[in-house]
């Protein structure tokens with residue numbers, strides 16, 4: 213599987229002229245990029261691009277997610293080049309790079325921030341690079357979907373892991389907030405609600421507003437109680453049935469996990485998914501046609517232990533593994 217092209221992609225030269233591979237170096241060394249992949253300023257030759265979105269203007273509650281990308285980069289240096297559980301080696305299958313962060317022209321203007329994010333993902337989508345985004349709060353997924361969905365002849369399917377449905381109407385005077393991306397995406401035909409599954413749902417202000425919207429529009433809502441009854445394997449089967457064939461997007465809000473794993477998040481809800489369940493669930497989603505994904509709502513200032521960012525980086529690695537399988541399958545046939 214590894215070829216010379218992929219190998220040279222990960223090689224670097226240091227200031228003495230010595231060639232080396234950062235991913236083979238001790239994990240406490242080097243500038244922290246996502247998964248120790250090369251930081252690039254061009255999309256040429258990239259299959260999967262991991263990009264930070266240091267934006268949290270859409271938060272309705274506890275803040276700090278703007279620091280998410282930086283801290284996930286740091287903890288992601290602990291990830292290995294192999295998925296020990298599955299044997300997957302994503303860097304043999306695909307050229308993975310750190311694309312840096314989305315830059316904002318007008319950080320304090322929510323409506324403008326959406327355009328800034330969309331602009332980056334339009335650039336990515338044009339090249340066929342599959343993006344893996346790291347937030348930032350969940351409002352960032354709406355402009356990502358705005359950029360990606362028009363490339364396909366049908367609305368995207370969605371696997372959405374979260375404690376909240378994120379289908380709420382406007383709050384505090386704005387329809388762009390972290391509890392609304394999938395209502396906006398449904399209204400604009402970016403996602404197909406009948407090919408959307410929401411997993412781990414258990415909370416939210418005016419709970420019924422979001423839940424009713426999701427169900428009335430045909431989304432498959434799997435509450436945490438149903439998740440508990442079915443188990444991760446059956447939930448994965450159900451997600452595959454709902455999403456079916458056709459392009460799909462994977463979005464993971466770390467508050468879908470129990471707060472023991474991810475206390476550093478904007479709106480924690482007790483009684484959530486375990487890390488082990490989440491890892492096995494994601495692995496089991498292999499085969500769906502994911503065109504990209506994101507991990508959002510990591511707020512490092514709310515968890516100085518770094519555990520939230522470590523678990524987010526681990527989820528990101530699992531997502532990278534299934535995306536890399538998709539890339540190499542598409543390449544070979």
Ligand SMILES: [Mn+2]
Nearest residue numbers: 375376465467
């Ligand atoms: Mn949430």
